[in-house]
Amino acid sequence: xxxxxxxxxxxxxLVGGIGLTTLSCMTTNQVPHRTWTRYIAAYDTESxxxxxxxxxxxxxxxxxxMPATFFVLGSVLDANPAEFRKILDDPLxxxxxxxxxxxxxxxxxxxxxxxxxxxxxxxxAKSKETIERVFERPCLGLRPGCGxxxxxxGEPEVLKMIHEAGYRYVSSLLWGPDYSLPALLEDPxxxxxxxxxxxxxLPGHGWHENLxxxxxxWGPKRLVLWPPPFPEAIPD
Numbered sequence: 636x637x638x639x640x641x642x643x644x645x646x647x648x649l650v651g652g653i654g655l656t657t658l659s660c661m662t663t664n665q666v667p668h669r670t671w672t673r674y675i676a677a678y679d680t681e682s683x684x685x686x687x688x689x690x691x692x693x694x695x696x697x698x699x700x701m702p703a704t705f706f707v708l709g710s711v712l713d714a715n716p717a718e719f720r721k722i723l724d725d726p727l728x729x730x731x732x733x734x735x736x737x738x739x740x741x742x743x744x745x746x747x748x749x750x751x752x753x754x755x756x757x758x759x760a761k762s763k764e765t766i767e768r769v770f771e772r773p774c775l776g777l778r779p780g781c782g783x784x785x786x787x788x789g790e791p792e793v794l795k796m797i798h799e800a801g802y803r804y805v806s807s808l809l810w811g812p813d814y815s816l817p818a819l820l821e822d823p824x825x826x827x828x829x830x831x832x833x834x835x836x837l838p839g840h841g842w843h844e845n846l847x848x849x850x851x852x853w854g855p856k857r858l859v860l861w862p863p864p865f866p867e868a869i870p871d
Contacts, residue, residue, distance in 0.1 A: 676703040677806070677839060679733055679778065681711060689722050696727055706733035706778040706806070709762030716769040724770060731776035732762040732802075739780060740807070741790050744814050745853070746781035752792060759793075760800045775803040778839070782809025782818075786836050787826070794831050808838035815860040816843035 678685075678692060689705065696703050705723055707730060712719050723730055734740070735758045739749040749755060759777065766774040777797060779787075786808040787794055797805060804823075811819050821838040825831070845851050 676701065677778070678703065678705050679842075680705050680707040681733055681737055681780075682708075683711060683714065685711065686715060686718060686722070689719070693722055693725070693728070697725070700727070702727050702729070704729040704731050704776065706731050706776070707762075707766065708733045708737060709735040709765040712769055713765050720769055729776065730766050730770050730772070730774065731778065731806075732759075732766060732774055733778050734758040734780050735762040735765075737780035740793050741779075741783055741787065743781045743783060752796075755793060756796050759796050759802075763800050763802065773801075776806060776837070777802045777804075778806040778809075782807050782839065784808075784810040784812060784814045786838070788829065791829050794826055794829050794834060798831050798834050802834070804835040804837050806837045806839050808836055809840075809842065811860065811864065813860070816846060817841070817865050818843065819864060 676696070678689070680689060692703070695701075705728060707719065707723075709732065738754060738758050739746055740755050740758065742748045750758075763774045763777070787797075787805060808821055809818050811817060818838065818840045820840055823835055823837050826834045826836065846853060
């Protein structure tokens, strides 16, 4: 099995329409002989403290030759561009947007209401411009702050702004039904139903431990459905 960069994987996924988590392992004569599961790590990089964490994370990924995506807040990157580029500018890593300042792109029952459409446009476009200026490569992906339980379905104005900014995918489906956790394991899909067949949704999963451990300091919240769809994911 040959190492593959995150950028190669995303390009293959979006252009070829294959599932994000599986790729055929090719022999030297390019005949598929086995399917491997690819676990693609993604890190929301949303505060100055993340710089130190990125150094440790990158060290592990380079040692394991494992690709990853870093969804970076534009404002955080803009405050320390040279250091972030020094750490993350590697073919293993995709640098994608986490918006400019973590403001909502649609209403979220826990994180609050979305600002005006103009403010949302700034969140979408300014972060992409900053990433492309600092890293001198295209920024293809966008993960909105907090994410949503229905992705960006039914938000054609927001999807239009994302499409016009030049993004190829979003990763916004980060919750289970009715803003429950953990998020369900969902296949990628495109936004054809909203008029944007070339824009893909790559759902995320696994971040719910932040809330279960109260790392976000939200305090007690109604988070788990009953009966839970993933009982094994809920601690005793």
